[in-house]
Amino acid sequence: MAADPLAAASAHSREPRQDAYYWRFCATALSFAAFGLGAALVGLVLLPIVRLLPAMHERKRARARAVVRGALRLFLMLMHRSGGLSYQLSGRERLGRPGQLIVANHPSLIDVVFLLAYAPAAGCVVKHGLWRNPLTAAALRLAEYIPNEPTPAMIEAASAALRAGQTLIMFPEGTRTRCGRGPVFHRGAASVALRAATVLTPVYISVEPTTLTKAEPWYRIPARRPRFTLVVGADWDLSAYRHLPPPLASRALNAALEQEFEAYLGMPRLR
Amino acid sequence: MHHDDILEHIRNTLVELFQLDPALVTPAARLYEDLEIDSIDAVDLMDEIQRHTGSKVQPEDFHAVRTVADLIAVMQRLLPARND
Numbered sequence: 001m002a003a004d005p006l007a008a009a010s011a012h013s014r015e016p017r018q019d020a021y022y023w024r025f026c027a028t029a030l031s032f033a034a035f036g037l038g039a040a041l042v043g044l045v046l047l048p049i050v051r052l053l054p055a056m057h058e059r060k061r062a063r064a065r066a067v068v069r070g071a072l073r074l075f076l077m078l079m080h081r082s083g084g085l086s087y088q089l090s091g092r093e094r095l096g097r098p099g100q101l102i103v104a105n106h107p108s109l110i111d112v113v114f115l116l117a118y119a120p121a122a123g124c125v126v127k128h129g130l131w132r133n134p135l136t137a138a139a140l141r142l143a144e145y146i147p148n149e150p151t152p153a154m155i156e157a158a159s160a161a162l163r164a165g166q167t168l169i170m171f172p173e174g175t176r177t178r179c180g181r182g183p184v185f186h187r188g189a190a191s192v193a194l195r196a197a198t199v200l201t202p203v204y205i206s207v208e209p210t211t212l213t214k215a216e217p218w219y220r221i222p223a224r225r226p227r228f229t230l231v232v233g234a235d236w237d238l239s240a241y242r243h244l245p246p247p248l249a250s251r252a253l254n255a256a257l258e259q260e261f262e263a264y265l266g267m268p269r270l271r
Numbered sequence: 272m273h274h275d276d277i278l279e280h281i282r283n284t285l286v287e288l289f290q291l292d293p294a295l296v297t298p299a300a301r302l303y304e305d306l307e308i309d310s311i312d313a314v315d316l317m318d319e320i321q322r323h324t325g326s327k328v329q330p331e332d333f334h335a336v337r338t339v340a341d342l343i344a345v346m347q348r349l350l351p352a353r354n355d
Binding site: 150151152153155156186187188191245246247248250 | 287288289290308309310311312313314315317318330333
């Protein structure tokens with residue numbers, strides 16, 4: 001599939017529709033409608049309550065993140081129970097440590113949903129366009145997620161969050177993976193890891209068959225039920241990079257991460 | 272610190288951080304196009320300048336920096352602050 005995306009795409013569409021295709025279509029539509037309604041409920045009711053309840057600033061942030069996490073758990077439960085998708089997450093007990101930077105590849109629209117739903121109280125570097133989306137802006141602001149501009153300000157904000165002991169999620173690809181090739185990482189995550197992370201933990205995400213990619217709208221559901229597999233990898237040893245000057249270290253770490261993700265994800269992609 | 276000393280310091284810093292050819296580091300050299308120093312590298316560079324000058328470098332200070340000469344100007348602005 002990696003070799004020839006066009007052939008793969010046409011094979012994809014020729015595959016007979018199975019796993020209760022039409023029901024899955026309805027389940028997916030309903031789940032996304034529920035997501036919209038849930039986001040409105042969270043943004044218009046729950047988060048204003050969090051904002052108004054007197055509490056320390058950190059406490060408010062933690063509550064906002066708990067609300068987001070609960071809402072995303074519900075969304076995943078809905079997608080899963082209705083049969084829209086199936087998923088498996090291994091090693092989740094190693095997510096959510098203080099100062100931990102979690103880096104994941106980004107094959108689908110909803111990767112961040114899985115990670116935010118299962119990494120306790122984590123912050124996240126999120127597409128900056130979502131700050132202008134009225135459905136999501138309130139949540140992003142109160143939960144203090146960080147916009148993904150490739151600027152010194154982003155690097156500083158992400159590093160500060162880690163130094164303060166938060167867990168942080170980053171998608172080094174910056175956008176969803178282009179079909180039929182390995183992930184290409186921007187160096188920002190590697191740089192943040194070396195500056196401020198106590199521990200760097202990769203999460204390998206694969207989706208089979210692919211769905212909700214950059215090239216597909218939500219309603220073009222795959223012929224078979226998509227299965228999301230998320231594997232929390234071993235913590236990355238950063239000591240080898242500590243003796244290099246920072247720019248060379250972040251380049252070396254970024255290249256090593258890219259290679260590791262490609263090697264890990266290469267196998268399922270060839271099936 | 273004189274202009275030439277600062278240039279010398281910047282040259283040494285860039286050579287050490289980015290393993291550049293010292294001859295490339297001239298005042299007219301553009302950081303991004305000629306030296307391949309991108310916005311992520313700029314953060315590492317800011318840290319280094321901060322260490323050297325002892326005064327906090329703001330991302331805004333770096334906003335208009337395009338060339339090595341701009342970098343010298345930033346250093347000249349920050350260095351006296353240390354003696355205040």
